[in-house]
Amino acid sequence: MSVRLDDTTASAVGTAISAERFRQGSSAVGRVLTLVIIADEATQADAVRSAAEAAREHPCRILTAIPRPGKGPARLDAEITVGGADGLGELAELRLRGPLSHHVASVVLPLLVPDAPVVVWWPGTAPEDVAADPVGRLAQRRITDASEAARPVRALGLRRASYVAGDTDLAWTRITPWRALIASALDQPFARITGASVSAQRSNPSGLLLAAWLQRGLGVAVEVHNSRGPGITGVTVRTEGGDISITRPDGRIARMVRPGFPDREAALKRRTVEGLIAEELRRLDPDDVYGETLRALPDLAAWQAHADHSAPAAASAPGTATSTRKAAPGKPARKAPAAAAPRKAAVATSTSRRGGRS
Amino acid sequence: MRTRVTTPSANPLRDPRDRRLPRIAGPCSLVIFGVTGDLARKKLMPAVYDLANRGLLPPGFALVGFARRDWVDQDFAQIVHDSVREHARTEFREDVWQELCKGIRFVAGDFSDEGAFDQLSQVVLDLDRVRGTKGNHAFYLSIPPKFFGDVVQQLKRSGLSVSNDGAWRRVVIEKPFGHDLESARELNTTIDEVFPSGTVFRIDHYLGKETVQNLLALRFANTMFEPIWNSNYVDHVQITMAEDIGIGGRAGYYDGIGAARDVIQNHLLQLLALTAMEEPLSFAANDVRVEKEKVLTALTLPRDLDKHTSRGQYAAGWQGGVQVPGYLEEDGISPTSVTETFAAVRLGVDTRRWAGVPFYLRTGKRLGRRVTELAIIFKRAPHLPFSATDTEELGQNSIVIRIQPDEGITMRFGSKVPGTQMEVRDVNMDFAYGDSFTESSPEAYERLILDVLLGDPPLFPRHEEVELGWKILDPVLEHWAAKGRPEPYESGTWGPRSSHEMMARDERTWRRP
Numbered sequence: 001m002s003v004r005l006d007d008t009t010a011s012a013v014g015t016a017i018s019a020e021r022f023r024q025g026s027s028a029v030g031r032v033l034t035l036v037i038i039a040d041e042a043t044q045a046d047a048v049r050s051a052a053e054a055a056r057e058h059p060c061r062i063l064t065a066i067p068r069p070g071k072g073p074a075r076l077d078a079e080i081t082v083g084g085a086d087g088l089g090e091l092a093e094l095r096l097r098g099p100l101s102h103h104v105a106s107v108v109l110p111l112l113v114p115d116a117p118v119v120v121w122w123p124g125t126a127p128e129d130v131a132a133d134p135v136g137r138l139a140q141r142r143i144t145d146a147s148e149a150a151r152p153v154r155a156l157g158l159r160r161a162s163y164v165a166g167d168t169d170l171a172w173t174r175i176t177p178w179r180a181l182i183a184s185a186l187d188q189p190f191a192r193i194t195g196a197s198v199s200a201q202r203s204n205p206s207g208l209l210l211a212a213w214l215q216r217g218l219g220v221a222v223e224v225h226n227s228r229g230p231g232i233t234g235v236t237v238r239t240e241g242g243d244i245s246i247t248r249p250d251g252r253i254a255r256m257v258r259p260g261f262p263d264r265e266a267a268l269k270r271r272t273v274e275g276l277i278a279e280e281l282r283r284l285d286p287d288d289v290y291g292e293t294l295r296a297l298p299d300l301a302a303w304q305a306h307a308d309h310s311a312p313a314a315a316s317a318p319g320t321a322t323s324t325r326k327a328a329p330g331k332p333a334r335k336a337p338a339a340a341a342p343r344k345a346a347v348a349t350s351t352s353r354r355g356g357r358s
Numbered sequence: 359m360r361t362r363v364t365t366p367s368a369n370p371l372r373d374p375r376d377r378r379l380p381r382i383a384g385p386c387s388l389v390i391f392g393v394t395g396d397l398a399r400k401k402l403m404p405a406v407y408d409l410a411n412r413g414l415l416p417p418g419f420a421l422v423g424f425a426r427r428d429w430v431d432q433d434f435a436q437i438v439h440d441s442v443r444e445h446a447r448t449e450f451r452e453d454v455w456q457e458l459c460k461g462i463r464f465v466a467g468d469f470s471d472e473g474a475f476d477q478l479s480q481v482v483l484d485l486d487r488v489r490g491t492k493g494n495h496a497f498y499l500s501i502p503p504k505f506f507g508d509v510v511q512q513l514k515r516s517g518l519s520v521s522n523d524g525a526w527r528r529v530v531i532e533k534p535f536g537h538d539l540e541s542a543r544e545l546n547t548t549i550d551e552v553f554p555s556g557t558v559f560r561i562d563h564y565l566g567k568e569t570v571q572n573l574l575a576l577r578f579a580n581t582m583f584e585p586i587w588n589s590n591y592v593d594h595v596q597i598t599m600a601e602d603i604g605i606g607g608r609a610g611y612y613d614g615i616g617a618a619r620d621v622i623q624n625h626l627l628q629l630l631a632l633t634a635m636e637e638p639l640s641f642a643a644n645d646v647r648v649e650k651e652k653v654l655t656a657l658t659l660p661r662d663l664d665k666h667t668s669r670g671q672y673a674a675g676w677q678g679g680v681q682v683p684g685y686l687e688e689d690g691i692s693p694t695s696v697t698e699t700f701a702a703v704r705l706g707v708d709t710r711r712w713a714g715v716p717f718y719l720r721t722g723k724r725l726g727r728r729v730t731e732l733a734i735i736f737k738r739a740p741h742l743p744f745s746a747t748d749t750e751e752l753g754q755n756s757i758v759i760r761i762q763p764d765e766g767i768t769m770r771f772g773s774k775v776p777g778t779q780m781e782v783r784d785v786n787m788d789f790a791y792g793d794s795f796t797e798s799s800p801e802a803y804e805r806l807i808l809d810v811l812l813g814d815p816p817l818f819p820r821h822e823e824v825e826l827g828w829k830i831l832d833p834v835l836e837h838w839a840a841k842g843r844p845e846p847y848e849s850g851t852w853g854p855r856s857s858h859e860m861m862a863r864d865e866r867t868w869r870r871p
Binding site for chain 1: 372375379383410413417453457
């Protein structure tokens, strides 16, 4: 059941949550974290639904802050739901009007569950530097979603430029099943890897991250091809013993083709947002692999130019793809293949930050 | 010129810091014996589908059924389909099903039928070719233990138990692992002859890995429990597994086995070992096992078994508002059966940490409610600076680890009752990791099947632990066997009178869970 508080304060909201909790006869509950969602009216409903679903696995207090800048006076309106029909923790929807819309942290801070970790999620547009954001500063974990930004590739560039341990992006979470499947393919013996490519819908940040992750791990140049989607449609790892390829044209079933095996298929469904959030909440420590993958991304300026305009084929990234990664001990150093063919973009291997800001 | 061999451990895409990445089993098949059984239909086959749906099975995975039925592949696929439809945890998706379906095979035959096993051998070879299972096959023996010998011998004879060049064969067996020490040893010999010990997975489906890991985390990740986890502070420990149901359709399995063999020997002794063991060197399966074995070796029985054990058999009564028959009136049970449906024992652990702390274990069917928990009951404070009337209602502090339902932890301690008078009364503080956590977390069987397919050394008992369990239980069972009929107790209550008397003798009482 919901309680509405109009023109209220954060402390009144906190009291109302406790009172509601007490009224329901369960004053001690295991809330393991506070999830702060910062959204606009258009995105908040879906985001809250997904978060509430994820809260089944991670009981939490969900604070949805909806800034509504405007000319009127500063005002806070709140709606509280405690232990809804299916017993899903505590939800507070906070509408911040007028000048208050620029002071979200002042409302959120008093409402955080004591001691428990804080996670902030921007389901739509996120600040350029989330760790420097006043609410982002309160959090151990900051979740953005480049795919939902108006210009996804640009958003990914911002994430890279401002990455701090504790940042994460749902474009990265989306590719966990892909990564798991590709990694499992390399659990089987394979010949020396000579190259790789990823096909994805144009300006799909997940596709770029997947390419960067492959490049970081395999130490070879990875090409990115544009496809019609949905999402990522294929990955090929080229080896001296033949190609290992996984294709998923329909967003549901992946087909794996590799030498020495019959063609095989497996479920690889595009993921729901609640699944992504549940995965994010499972681990709250910094995701170093994500940070390193961001750094392995190519110069995004070129990508972005092409992502936002037409041209069916991908852009070619500036510079030549060169492998700076050291070969594993005991293995002869290998040279990356020469520059990628025209009309393909190679992800430049770079372990230092460069690209967009250079 | 050096030659390079790429082994799975050299997978360049695996990074130990990458904790998101789930492990997907390598190419393989699962062969289930006894696919017509309850367990296969309600748990195993749905769990296989759930794994497929979650993308944790390898592409090309195959599922082979073996049973004495006049079926072809499609008939079996239909059975799997129905059981998945009814019992799977995750949503049913036609495309996932279609994919799984392509790998479904069936072999009809008896467990002693050589022809059938030769055919199975052929089917498996065929799968290696058509589905790319690469010679990796797990055999799940979801069958009564008396057939284990036949099946294992047939697997050996038909060459199914061995594999070549890097491929694996594994076998999964379920409790009960024998019915006494001698039969357990025979069973081990039979299986060990054919499968090396690292390839045998003994499964206690009551004891999920999640539970074990939760218990280990509580004990060894915290500082506030360990200092009091010993005989200086602990008065006694109670471990309970109670079921509200009767034997249902399991008469054939249950009669002659009874509560002690069914539950105490494996499940409750495992819980005891995890509660009482010292800190393992690491959580590697082997290190944990070493500590558990030490505890099991240190177990002692009371001298007078009559006074400190109890057994019972449920009689007709009302259980949770339903009128239910007694054990002797159940279908398929002889009216003179002496099988116990309730068993309780007091055990000691002869170590410095636990000297003098009794561990009370009880299990039964048709009890008050369904619950599995272990309770650490602490000693009373040596001195209370209150008047006697202030603390009349103060009991003993306790920590209760709830295993099912509502997995979580309850702490019980004294608190002042609000008001002007000083009165201290026991209160509960509960922690549950999410009300529906158990529903959305992977079901025990999914985890278990995945462990088998991945070859993860199981947290499940090896035969040494099984034998230690029988060593402690055999004298009790022999003692009881000489005593005739177990004491009847009314269905829906907390067991026979003797069980309460056994506690009263030690000036203690059972918790009401």
